[in-house]
Amino acid sequence: MAVPRFAAIEAGGTKFVCATGTSPADISDLTRIPTTTPAETVSKVVAYFNKVKEKGGPLNAIGIASFGPVELDDSSSRWGSILSTPKPGWSDFNLAAAISSALETPVGFDTDVNGAALAEYRWGAAKGCDVSTYVTVGTGIGGGTVINGRPIHGLRHPEIGHILPPRHPADVAFAGVCPFHGACIEGLASGPAIQERWGMSLSDMPTDHEAHDIIAWYLGHLALVLHAVISPRRIIFGGGVTDTPGLLDRIRGKVRELAGGYFGPGDLIDAVITAPSLGERAGILGAMILGENAWLNHSQKSKSQREGRERA
Amino acid sequence: MAVPRFAAIEAGGTKFVCATGTSPADISDLTRIPTTTPAETVSKVVAYFNKVKEKGGPLNAIGIASFGPVELDDSSSRWGSILSTPKPGWSDFNLAAAISSALETPVGFDTDVNGAALAEYRWGAAKGCDVSTYVTVGTGIGGGTVINGRPIHGLRHPEIGHILPPRHPADVAFAGVCPFHGACIEGLASGPAIQERWGMSLSDMPTDHEAHDIIAWYLGHLALVLHAVISPRRIIFGGGVTDTPGLLDRIRGKVRELAGGYFGPGDLIDAVITAPSLGERAGILGAMILGENAWLNHSQKSKSQREGRERA
Numbered sequence: 001m002a003v004p005r006f007a008a009i010e011a012g013g014t015k016f017v018c019a020t021g022t023s024p025a026d027i028s029d030l031t032r033i034p035t036t037t038p039a040e041t042v043s044k045v046v047a048y049f050n051k052v053k054e055k056g057g058p059l060n061a062i063g064i065a066s067f068g069p070v071e072l073d074d075s076s077s078r079w080g081s082i083l084s085t086p087k088p089g090w091s092d093f094n095l096a097a098a099i100s101s102a103l104e105t106p107v108g109f110d111t112d113v114n115g116a117a118l119a120e121y122r123w124g125a126a127k128g129c130d131v132s133t134y135v136t137v138g139t140g141i142g143g144g145t146v147i148n149g150r151p152i153h154g155l156r157h158p159e160i161g162h163i164l165p166p167r168h169p170a171d172v173a174f175a176g177v178c179p180f181h182g183a184c185i186e187g188l189a190s191g192p193a194i195q196e197r198w199g200m201s202l203s204d205m206p207t208d209h210e211a212h213d214i215i216a217w218y219l220g221h222l223a224l225v226l227h228a229v230i231s232p233r234r235i236i237f238g239g240g241v242t243d244t245p246g247l248l249d250r251i252r253g254k255v256r257e258l259a260g261g262y263f264g265p266g267d268l269i270d271a272v273i274t275a276p277s278l279g280e281r282a283g284i285l286g287a288m289i290l291g292e293n294a295w296l297n298h299s300q301k302s303k304s305q306r307e308g309r310e311r312a
Numbered sequence: 313m314a315v316p317r318f319a320a321i322e323a324g325g326t327k328f329v330c331a332t333g334t335s336p337a338d339i340s341d342l343t344r345i346p347t348t349t350p351a352e353t354v355s356k357v358v359a360y361f362n363k364v365k366e367k368g369g370p371l372n373a374i375g376i377a378s379f380g381p382v383e384l385d386d387s388s389s390r391w392g393s394i395l396s397t398p399k400p401g402w403s404d405f406n407l408a409a410a411i412s413s414a415l416e417t418p419v420g421f422d423t424d425v426n427g428a429a430l431a432e433y434r435w436g437a438a439k440g441c442d443v444s445t446y447v448t449v450g451t452g453i454g455g456g457t458v459i460n461g462r463p464i465h466g467l468r469h470p471e472i473g474h475i476l477p478p479r480h481p482a483d484v485a486f487a488g489v490c491p492f493h494g495a496c497i498e499g500l501a502s503g504p505a506i507q508e509r510w511g512m513s514l515s516d517m518p519t520d521h522e523a524h525d526i527i528a529w530y531l532g533h534l535a536l537v538l539h540a541v542i543s544p545r546r547i548i549f550g551g552g553v554t555d556t557p558g559l560l561d562r563i564r565g566k567v568r569e570l571a572g573g574y575f576g577p578g579d580l581i582d583a584v585i586t587a588p589s590l591g592e593r594a595g596i597l598g599a600m601i602l603g604e605n606a607w608l609n610h611s612q613k614s615k616s617q618r619e620g621r622e623r624a
Contacts, residue, residue: 131466145542147459152541154443155584162574163540164533166478180572204366221476228475230457230543231466260492262474264467272467 006291007049007062007103011035011095012113013087014103014140016045017284019054020059022292024123024278024285029056036226038093046102047060063108063290064096065115065283068142072110072153086179106298108290112136113144114151115286116276120236121146122289124277129233133226134282135160137219138239141186145230157165161186165221168214189218191241203244212250215241220254223273227255227263248273318603319361319374319415322424322595323347325399325451328357329596332364332371334487334604336590336597338424341368350405358414373610375420375602376408377427377595380454384422384465392421398491418610420602424448424464427598432548433458435600436589441545445538446594447472448551449531453498457542464548474499477533480526501530503553515556524562527553529615532566535585539567539575550588560585 003022010017015034021027029052033044053059069083080096100107110118117126117134126132126146132221135143141161145152152158162184171188177196178187187193198211205211219242223235237248252270263269276282315334322329327346333339341356341364345356365371381395392408412419422430429438438444438458447455452487453473457464464470483500489508492500499505506514510523518521531554535547549560564582575581588594 051377099358113328131464147464148462150460152443152459152542155539155545155580156543158541158543159574160540163537164477164478164570180574181570193436225537227467228472229455229470229537230383230464231468231470258476258493262492268467 001210004060004292004295005056005058006288006295007052007105008284008287008291009045009062009064009066009099010115010287011064011066012112012283013033013067018045018048019048019284019288020056021288023288024281027281027284027288030284037089038095038098041088042095042098042102045099046177047275049103059103059105059107061108061291061295062099062103063115063287063292063294064099064113064267064289065110065290066095068094068111069156069159070109070111072157080107106294107194108287108292108294110151110286111142111144111157112286113142114146114157115144115290116238116278116282117144117146117236117280117286118289119275119282119285120234121149123285124282125236125274126234130234131230131232132234133160133230133232134236134238134276135219135222135242136239137189137237137241138191141190141222141239143226147230160222160226161190163222163225165218168217170210171214171217185218185222189215189222190239194241200245201244202241207246212244212247215224216247216250219247219251220258223251223255224258224263227259227269227272231245231263232272235273236276237273242275248275316372316604316607317370318369318459319364319371319417319599320599320603321357321374321376321378321411321595322427322599323376323378324424324595328353330357330360331596331600332361332368333600334592335600339593339596339600342596347399350407351400352385352482354407354410354414360622361415371417373418373420373598373603373607374411374415375427375604375606376411377422377424377599377602380423381468381471382407382421382423384469392419392447394464400584406476417571418606420604420606422598422602423454423456423469424595424598425454426458426469427456427602428550428590428594429458429548429598430463430601431455431590431597432546432588432595433460434595435597437548437586438546443542443544444546444548445472445542445544446548446550446588447531447534447554449501449549449553450503450551453502453534453551455538457544472534472538473502475534475537477530480529482522483529484525493577497530497534501527501534501553506553513556514553514559519558524556524559528559528562528566531559531563531572535563535567536570536575539571539581539584543575547585548588549585550591550594556589560587 071078099186142158176183176187383390393406450486457471488495488499
């Protein structure tokens with residue numbers, strides 16, 4: 001049997017990143033397609049992968065790591081859909097079904113952050129960790145958690161940016177930018193929340209500006225909540241805001257201060273907080289894993305059916 | 313082969329509850345032994361189970377659902393130990409090793425709340441749920457989470473009482489009773505925190521007393537954090553404080569209010585919050601499951617060893 005090859009889509013609110021391959025050492029056909037309407041975006045993505053297939057042969061499955069919220073309950077007819085989103089036209093659009101039927105391949109589907117968390121677990125900073133969380137801090141704040149090799153789903157999927165933290169003493173007046181909660185962690189520490197308060201990005205502010213302490217306080221609270229609820233061995237901070245020099249160390253300091261010695265010795269809990277190993281490729285590599293999982297499930301089902309027929 | 317029988321210990325800070333059996337329909341030999349020094353407590357527990365064995369025949373394994381913090385990393389030589397605790401003599405005592413070697417049986421070991429969460433998942437309010445959390449609100453506040461049938465461990469084990477929530481507007485002056493964090497959720501909403509502020513238990517206060525709203529606010533925040541981090545299908549509130557009439561409904565109201573429509577329709581998120589189905593027996597039944605798991609692991613290992621010898 002030929003070596004399998006997977007299509008991967010990191011479906012974002014501004015662009016769809018597409019690629020094929022099987023691992024960090026094997027990524028090909030990387031391209032970016034702007035996110036417009038669902039119909040236009042999907043038709044461009046499908047046309048692209050059809051060209052890839054003409055050139056390089058069949059694709060065994062496709063994986064989609066998507067912006068959310070999304071429906072992940074595989075007993076639901078809406079599985080694979082984007083749920084209610086401010087992005088025009090995308091609410092209730094079944095992205096997984098549209099792509100899978102046009103390309104005639106099995107499809108894997110999860111959130112973008114669950115994808116990134118899976119990739120960091122398999123190839124990156126969370127290798128061998130029974131519990132790890134990938135946090136992205138950019139336009140929004142979200143996170144994906146992998147436990148014993150599988151991303152958490154549950155009732156919906158986690159949305160860790162929407163925790164309501166106590167306010168930093170020097171930041172009590174700002175109302176926050178989250179349309180749902182105002183002053184949740186996303187409303188207080190995302191890129192737009194930083195722009196709204198200070199008119200520039202965190203990395204453009206001098207290192208003694210109080211903004212650094214304020215943002216580290218909220219992200220430190222987020223890390224503390226993760227310790228208390230799931231006790232991760234790694235909390236991987238990705239996304240534009242966390243590229244700010246010195247921010248991860250400030251977050252480590254806040255966690256030590258807030259933990260009061262409770263979640264383990266300081267050096268142990270310092271080591272939990274880390275940058276991504278896979279950088280910006282975590283998302284697309286996660287989508288590739290979702291494609292592989294879809295292919296494995298599909299192969300397993302086909303095998304069971306064949307055996308069933310043979311027994312009959 | 314005879315039907316297996318398990319010993320179960322719910323190891324608490326004030327008493328050790330002991331029993332034998334296999335399920336809620338089959339609990340026998342229930343007794344309570346006061347928690348004193350480790351040596352005295354263990355010797356009484358061992359004497360008790362030795363008498364049970366004389367009367368009823370061998371026990372296949374023992375499960376211990378313990379007060380914490382505990383060491384759960386099975387690659388550590390301290391696996392099965394109580395970690396640093398204010399309880400005199402118990403810090404660094406290896407409870408699992410002491411019981412297992414005296415009774416000469418395989419031993420399963422986890423936190424008391426992970427045990428209760430396992431029992432509610434198998435027989436109770438969280439049956440069939442991929443993600444569920446058991447919260448206890450009493451002398452302390454803790455929680456155990458079961459994901460796809462297994463309790464979460466991670467770096468340490470979760471300690472969900474130690475989240476720092478925003479303060480209720482009518483409760484900003486109280487410093488909180490947690491020796492580590494002061495005003496964490498345990499420091500603000502546990503039984504001792506209620507006593508400290510109002511000199512009586514929550515159920516003794518009139519229904520229009522502001523304490524009800526204040527406690528529901530903190531426990532609602534805890535539930536909201538759980539939604540954001542792990543999206544449980546069930547959050548089961550057990551422990552003395554949550555027996556207060558009307559409290560679960562007040563918590564549901566707070567979650568709706570704080571969620572801002574974000575974690576699903578109101579009736580869906582109302583249904584997540586529930587009382588335990590197994591009542592006070594969740595802990596001892598959880599210990600029984602830990603015993604069963606230890607027995608299954610032990611049988612599996614013995615089988616592999618036998619097969620290895622046969623092949624050799």
